[in-house]
Amino acid sequence: MLYKIEEQADVFEKLEPVEFKDFSSFGKLEKDLENLIANSILDVLFEDARLMPVFQERQWQAEADIYALNENGELVIFELKRASAGKDAVHQALRYAQDAGQWSYQKLERRFKEYSKSKMSLVEAHREAFNLEHELEPKEINNKQHLLVIGSAADESLISSIDYWKKNGISIDFLPYRVYELAGEKYFEFFALPYDKHKNPSDVKGVLFDTNRSWDENSIWSMMDNSRLEAYGDAKRFVHHVHVGDIVFFSHKWCGLIAAAKVKGEVKAPDSDTLYRDVDFLTPIPSRKDNIVSAMPFSEVSSKTGKSFFWARTIKVPYLTKSEALELVDELNNYLRRT
Numbered sequence: 001m002l003y004k005i006e007e008q009a010d011v012f013e014k015l016e017p018v019e020f021k022d023f024s025s026f027g028k029l030e031k032d033l034e035n036l037i038a039n040s041i042l043d044v045l046f047e048d049a050r051l052m053p054v055f056q057e058r059q060w061q062a063e064a065d066i067y068a069l070n071e072n073g074e075l076v077i078f079e080l081k082r083a084s085a086g087k088d089a090v091h092q093a094l095r096y097a098q099d100a101g102q103w104s105y106q107k108l109e110r111r112f113k114e115y116s117k118s119k120m121s122l123v124e125a126h127r128e129a130f131n132l133e134h135e136l137e138p139k140e141i142n143n144k145q146h147l148l149v150i151g152s153a154a155d156e157s158l159i160s161s162i163d164y165w166k167k168n169g170i171s172i173d174f175l176p177y178r179v180y181e182l183a184g185e186k187y188f189e190f191f192a193l194p195y196d197k198h199k200n201p202s203d204v205k206g207v208l209f210d211t212n213r214s215w216d217e218n219s220i221w222s223m224m225d226n227s228r229l230e231a232y233g234d235a236k237r238f239v240h241h242v243h244v245g246d247i248v249f250f251s252h253k254w255c256g257l258i259a260a261a262k263v264k265g266e267v268k269a270p271d272s273d274t275l276y277r278d279v280d281f282l283t284p285i286p287s288r289k290d291n292i293v294s295a296m297p298f299s300e301v302s303s304k305t306g307k308s309f310f311w312a313r314t315i316k317v318p319y320l321t322k323s324e325a326l327e328l329v330d331e332l333n334n335y336l337r338r339t
Contacts (some may be wrong), residue, residue, distance in 0.1 A: 020178035022152035051223035052129040053113035064096040074144040081151035090161040094330025118245040129312030135213040208316035213253040230276040235314045247325040256295035294339045
């Protein structure tokens with residue numbers, strides 16, 4: 001809940017609740033809510049979550065809105081409700097989960113390939129996403145389902161129904177949202193499990209950022225030669241998720257970390273497919289003429305930081321604190337000097 005602080009003579013006297021709304025209040029469709037959350041679910045709303053998107057619902061199909069896998073290969077099913085939905089919405093979501101629980105590995109893999117345009121098998125993509133030592137067996141994929149219902153914080157009937165099924169052993173949780181309209185601007189409030197933990201956007205953070213090798217083998221040299229952090233195509237939006245002062249580590253697919261830099265510039269768009277920010281390098285810069293990239297292996301990055309990163313994302317979560325990032329810069333400099 002959002003409260004306005006009532007102040008008198010520099011004294012915080014009381015809290016005044018601010019009115020909130022849901023998506024239907026603005027004439028928006030459930031698909032608008034789905035797209036908004038799907039576009040932000042892993043890098044903003046669930047910045048520390050380890051989830052691999054598998055697919056979104058297809059038009060005119062009896063499916064939930066978003067399907068993802070966790071590290072154990074269990075299916076996480078998101079059902080989104082823009083306005084008051086009530087207990088029938090939970091029954092519908094439970095049917096989706098029941099249906100999904102009967103899907104074969106082959107069916108889930110087919111849906112994943114259609115959605116991601118990937119040529120990798122689902123178990124290959126899952127292993128890469130979670131940096132696993134070995135692939136899971138196909139039979140280990142989707143052997144359990146978890147249901148997450150996202151809906152208006154004011155929908156008491158929906159919340160009551162979810163509580164009922166949760167108490168009866170169903171793996172289901174409710175994630176509330178609120179929309180506020182303040183001074184003509186709209187604000188989206190969202191509560192992620194388990195503690196609604198988010199890094200303060202004003203804090204300097206360390207970010208492992210992909211060089212987009214799958215998009216273009218030479219994208220690395222555009223970044224190194226021009227002292228930029230770049231992203232392309234559907235992934236270009238991630239440039240907005242780092243800010244001036246953040247420390248970025250360039251993560252090169254199949255290699256590891258190749259360089260680190262401090263972000264110094266605002267977002268720029270040289271063409272419709274590219275966004276970038278200028279950076280100052282904090283480590284040696286790989287040279288195009290040598291065409292040889294020294295890199296700290298991903299396994300060593302995890303060992304040095306004590307963190308397990310979600311390598312499949314353009315931005316590799318979790319983020320690092322400023323002190324963690326500076327320590328990793330030192331480790332990376334030492335490693336690159338030795339190689």
